[in-house]
Amino acid sequence: MTDTRNNTVSVVDRSHPVTAGGAVVAAHFLERTAVFVLGEGAMVFAAAQDEPRRVAVHEGAILATAADGDRVVSGGDDGTVIATNAQGDTRTLATDPKHRWIDHVALAPDGAVAWSAGKTAFVQAKELREFEAPSTVGGLAFLPKGFRLAVAHYDGASLWFPNAPQAAPEKLEWKGSHLGATVSPDGRFLVTTMQEPMLHGWRLADRQHMRMSGYAARITSLGWTIGGRWLATSGSTQLILWPFQTKDGPMDKQPRLLAPSEHRIEVVACHPRQDIVAAGYGDGMVLLVRIDDGAEILAKKPGETPVTALAWSADGKLLAFGTESGEAGLIDLA
Amino acid sequence: MSAPLSSDKIPVTVLTGYLGAGKTTLLNRILSEPHGKKYAVIVNEFGEIGIDNDLVVGVDEEVFEMNNGCICCTVRGDLVRILDGLMRRKRKFDAIIVETTGLADPAPVAQTFFIDENVGRKTKLDAVVTVADAKWLNDRLKDAPEAKNQIAFADVILINKTDLVSPEELHEVEARIRGINPYAKVHKTQRAQIPLSEVLGRNAFDLDRILNIEPEFLEGDGHDHHHDHGHDHNHDHDHQQGHHRGGLKHYHDEEMQSVSLRSDKPLDPDKFFQWVQDLVQKEGPNILRCKGILAFKDDDARFVFQGVHMILDGDHQRLWNKGEKRDSRIIFIGRNLPEEKIRQEFESCIA
Numbered sequence: 001m002t003d004t005r006n007n008t009v010s011v012v013d014r015s016h017p018v019t020a021g022g023a024v025v026a027a028h029f030l031e032r033t034a035v036f037v038l039g040e041g042a043m044v045f046a047a048a049q050d051e052p053r054r055v056a057v058h059e060g061a062i063l064a065t066a067a068d069g070d071r072v073v074s075g076g077d078d079g080t081v082i083a084t085n086a087q088g089d090t091r092t093l094a095t096d097p098k099h100r101w102i103d104h105v106a107l108a109p110d111g112a113v114a115w116s117a118g119k120t121a122f123v124q125a126k127e128l129r130e131f132e133a134p135s136t137v138g139g140l141a142f143l144p145k146g147f148r149l150a151v152a153h154y155d156g157a158s159l160w161f162p163n164a165p166q167a168a169p170e171k172l173e174w175k176g177s178h179l180g181a182t183v184s185p186d187g188r189f190l191v192t193t194m195q196e197p198m199l200h201g202w203r204l205a206d207r208q209h210m211r212m213s214g215y216a217a218r219i220t221s222l223g224w225t226i227g228g229r230w231l232a233t234s235g236s237t238q239l240i241l242w243p244f245q246t247k248d249g250p251m252d253k254q255p256r257l258l259a260p261s262e263h264r265i266e267v268v269a270c271h272p273r274q275d276i277v278a279a280g281y282g283d284g285m286v287l288l289v290r291i292d293d294g295a296e297i298l299a300k301k302p303g304e305t306p307v308t309a310l311a312w313s314a315d316g317k318l319l320a321f322g323t324e325s326g327e328a329g330l331i332d333l334a
Numbered sequence: 335m336s337a338p339l340s341s342d343k344i345p346v347t348v349l350t351g352y353l354g355a356g357k358t359t360l361l362n363r364i365l366s367e368p369h370g371k372k373y374a375v376i377v378n379e380f381g382e383i384g385i386d387n388d389l390v391v392g393v394d395e396e397v398f399e400m401n402n403g404c405i406c407c408t409v410r411g412d413l414v415r416i417l418d419g420l421m422r423r424k425r426k427f428d429a430i431i432v433e434t435t436g437l438a439d440p441a442p443v444a445q446t447f448f449i450d451e452n453v454g455r456k457t458k459l460d461a462v463v464t465v466a467d468a469k470w471l472n473d474r475l476k477d478a479p480e481a482k483n484q485i486a487f488a489d490v491i492l493i494n495k496t497d498l499v500s501p502e503e504l505h506e507v508e509a510r511i512r513g514i515n516p517y518a519k520v521h522k523t524q525r526a527q528i529p530l531s532e533v534l535g536r537n538a539f540d541l542d543r544i545l546n547i548e549p550e551f552l553e554g555d556g557h558d559h560h561h562d563h564g565h566d567h568n569h570d571h572d573h574q575q576g577h578h579r580g581g582l583k584h585y586h587d588e589e590m591q592s593v594s595l596r597s598d599k600p601l602d603p604d605k606f607f608q609w610v611q612d613l614v615q616k617e618g619p620n621i622l623r624c625k626g627i628l629a630f631k632d633d634d635a636r637f638v639f640q641g642v643h644m645i646l647d648g649d650h651q652r653l654w655n656k657g658e659k660r661d662s663r664i665i666f667i668g669r670n671l672p673e674e675k676i677r678q679e680f681e682s683c684i685a
Binding site for chain 1: 391392398399400412414416420423451
């Protein structure tokens with residue numbers, strides 16, 4: 001096992017560097033344009049051969065982003081929620097009256113925007129709705145159907161119908177601090193990342209619990225592979241994939257472990273068309289990993305700092321990466 | 335990739351003190367002084383305001399239990415969130431100051447830096463600074479366990495509002511503080527006036543300085559320390575015993591003590607780690623803090639560690655200097671510690 005992956009098939013020569021000019025904290029695609037989100041306020045837009053363009057978005061740090069192909073919605077420590085389109089035009093969607101940090105954002109399939117500041121979750125659809133969580137909101141995720149928002153917090157999560165303000169949110173309980181939330185594409189499972197190095201899952205139909213543990217570090221990145229067959233996660237020196245093909249999800253099943261390294265995986269991005277996961281490691285390496293047979297392709301050689309952002313274009317032909325020290329690039333796999 | 339050097343980490347100062355002791359006064363001084371540095375201050379009020387170069391962030395203290403079966407293992411969830419956010423800024427801060435509420439237990443704040451890896455990777459606990467009210471501290475030590483915890487936990491203690499007490503009262507309060515925590519650096523202030531360098535950026539020398547103190551009433555003053563254990567079952571635990579030595583009264587706080595260990599013989603690392611882990615497993619709820627510098631057999635590097643309750647955090651710090659005395663030194667501060675047992679077990683860790 002070597003970290004340099006000297007004998008691994010490589011696509012490193014298809015990489016175009018992008019000058020990000022700051023720590024990259026997230027990446028998204030708006031059509032063929034890669035958007036590199038910088039920690040301090042700005043986003044860098046890079047399309048194929050054009051000169052990258054820097055757009056100032058927030059006054060302070062960008063704390064959370066979500067994208068739906070048309071726009072990147074971001075929350076900042078300046079207390080604003082801002083939508084930015086592929087042309088780099090920004091529009092302020094909300095300003096927190098108390099200028100609290102916007103910790104999380106989420107986008108609904110119909111375009112509604114959710115965000116949270118402290119204990120309060122907001123949804124802007126036709127009207128602005130808000131929900132006071134029992135403690136600071138740890139993560140937000142819309143269910144794919146029925147305009148419902150999962151809100152993770154201390155000791156569990158709440159399922160909230162923003163359009164039925166009179167109805168009490170459904171409580172899902174599990175002791176501990178839940179810091180992030182994701183819902184399976186079929187809407188059957190809610191999975192949260194915890195302060196401990198583990199995931200917790202609920203099968204929403206019957207609230208069956210799923211504990212997914214064995215990690216070395218807090219899980220900060222996770223994603224569903226095509227069709228929601230696997231949940232790919234960071235937090236270990238191997239790519240950990242939990243099986244969600246059956247109605248029982250990962251209950252009583254072992255995860256698949258691929259692409260071992262000496263360094264921990266910091267970020268994952270699932271290919272939109274195939275059972276392939278891009279994994280970014282603590283030493284700056286990026287591997288493309290095929291789930292069926294564990295085959296690896298080297299996409300980026302190790303560098304100086306951890307990979308902090310990965311994103312696929314919708315057609316799966318472009319991969320954007322960024323690191324803590326601002327190293328960034330686009331890999332053209334077409 | 336190597337872990338970031340500890341010098342690259344942003345130092346975090348935790349500011350504690352019972353209600354009304356003068357924390358806010360100290361904080362305002364830090365913020366208003368022309369220090370030329372960029373600080374981020376986490377306070378317990380809502381709303382965010384920038385003061386010149388500094389950033390002030392308001393939070394609700396949220397103490398979360400960890401699910402690891404350790405009863406005293408708690409973290410400040412809000413700090414995990416805020417520190418994550420602060421680290422996103424490109425222009426880093428020179429230091430971060432966390433103000434706790436007057437009734438707060440400092441342990442969850444400190445434990446956050448040891449438990450949360452993302453926080454610990456980029457920031458380090460620099461010092462716990464406790465502001466004490468010269469006039470009221472003695473009363474609070476009797477009726478407010480939080481106040482005693484804050485004194486026991488401190489690396490730096492400001493006895494504030496000294497203008498409101500007589501020299502005798504000041505002496506008394508200092509002696510009481512020393513009885514609980516002989517290792518903290520104590521300053522006497524009025525209106526929290528103190529050079530910022532005495533409060534911020536203490537790390538560089540703290541561990542060495544602390545562990546070099548030989549508290550005279552623990553060892554070396556001829557006072558037979560052991561007799562305490564013979565008779566303390568006979569009087570109630572609130573009673574505190576005082577006697578004069580060299581001008582400063584010596585108090586033994588019946589509840590909170592410190593145990594200082596030292597050896598000039600190298601330790602066996604296997605024996606030591608097993609012992610210290612067993613000890614904090616068993617006595618963790620009673621051990622508020624521990625710190626140590628260790629010399630292991632056949633090891634040319636100094637090992638430093640510190641802990642809060644059941645959590646220990648340690649690493650090789652640097653090579654021993656030529657001519658430097660390779661002593662192992664440890665202190666424990668806590669409640670009702672079984673001192674003799676700790677001493678004997680420590681002795682058995684010598685290689």
